Amino acid sequence: MKSFLIIGASAFVMLGCGLGASLQPKLGYLQEKQSPAAAEQGKVLQPKDLTETAPATFKAKFETTKGDFTMEFYRDWSPNGVDRFYNLVKNGYFQDIAIFRAVDNFMFQFGIHGDPEMNKVWSEARIKDDPDTGHTNAVGTISFAKGGADSRSVQLFISLTDNRRLDAMGFTPLGKVVENAAILGKINTEYGENSRDVQGNFQAQGNAYVKEKFPNLDYIKSITLVTEEK
Numbered sequence: 001m002k003s004f005l006i007i008g009a010s011a012f013v014m015l016g017c018g019l020g021a022s023l024q025p026k027l028g029y030l031q032e033k034q035s036p037a038a039a040e041q042g043k044v045l046q047p048k049d050l051t052e053t054a055p056a057t058f059k060a061k062f063e064t065t066k067g068d069f070t071m072e073f074y075r076d077w078s079p080n081g082v083d084r085f086y087n088l089v090k091n092g093y094f095q096d097i098a099i100f101r102a103v104d105n106f107m108f109q110f111g112i113h114g115d116p117e118m119n120k121v122w123s124e125a126r127i128k129d130d131p132d133t134g135h136t137n138a139v140g141t142i143s144f145a146k147g148g149a150d151s152r153s154v155q156l157f158i159s160l161t162d163n164r165r166l167d168a169m170g171f172t173p174l175g176k177v178v179e180n181a182a183i184l185g186k187i188n189t190e191y192g193e194n195s196r197d198v199q200g201n202f203q204a205q206g207n208a209y210v211k212e213k214f215p216n217l218d219y220i221k222s223i224t225l226v227t228e229e230k
Contacts, residue, residue, distance in 0.1 A: 045091050045118075047125035054086035059178070059226035064099075065218045066186040070226060071142060073175035078130040081144050081152060081174050086225075088154065093122075094223035098210045100202055102218070104189040107163065109145055110220055111155035112199065114207035122154045123203055130172045137163035140177040140184060146170065160184060188218045 059072050075082045088094060093113070102108035113119050128150050137143055137159050145155035149170070158177070177184060191214050201209050210217055 045093065046121055050087035050091055052083070052087055052090070054082045058086065060085075060089055061224050061226050063221040063223075064183065064187070065221065066188075067183040068180060069177055069183040070179035071175050072178045074135075077133055077135045078143075078172040078174050080127045080130050081172060084127050084144075084152070084154075085156070085174055089223050089225055093118075093154070094220055096207065096222075097220040098202070098207060098214075099187055099218045099220060100198065100210050100214070101157075101194045102187050102189040102191070103160075103193055105161050107157040107159050107161075108184075108187050108189070109155060109157040111145070111153075112202050113154070116204055116206045119203040119206070125153050126150055127152050129170050132167065132170075132172065135173045137166045137171055137173055138176070140181050141173040142175055142177075143171045143173045158184060188216055190216060 054073070054075050056075050057072060059070055061068060061070050073082050073085065094111075096114050097110050098112070098114065099108050099110045100112060101110075113122065129146075129152070135141075139159055139161055142156055142158045143166070144152035145157055146152045156174075163171075198210075198213075201213075
């Protein structure tokens, strides 16, 4: 199931995700994809296990094909959203993730995994919406994509302009860029808006699909938690 929101007179904004019913994970595959810390704890990377409460604030480093930047996250902005993001990062979900949708002067979107088996596990692993806490989708903020009420899962977008019009639609920001913001403006936007079939094909076929169809896409090579020096 995919969802479409219309913003403006004619632009389709596809900030939703999902592909049918969740399937049981292949545990061996998921164990191989865990972070070392998660493996030591005997965890399996599946939604029901990743429910740790995030710190009140933390930073995450985004390594991309255009350079690195750092974002800071604030749990009081969007508790459910920040908890989900924190657990995904801590357990190594964001590795070789295509920035499959990037629209100039709007935003870029990512989060569909490069392996279809991982998408079967996570595409329908939804979290509850968070109430508006007064924070806006300003330039350099990050929010979860969604296609309706309580539909957030693993897709996120980073705003490249003032997107406050999204606030009233339930797109609650999680945090903002705090280091190397110029990298955001270097992400490739040559492909513009996606056609309606892109997300479904990407989820079903993984990175093989987008690498063939959109060979110049940028990628998030990894997202990792930043350990503050004391």
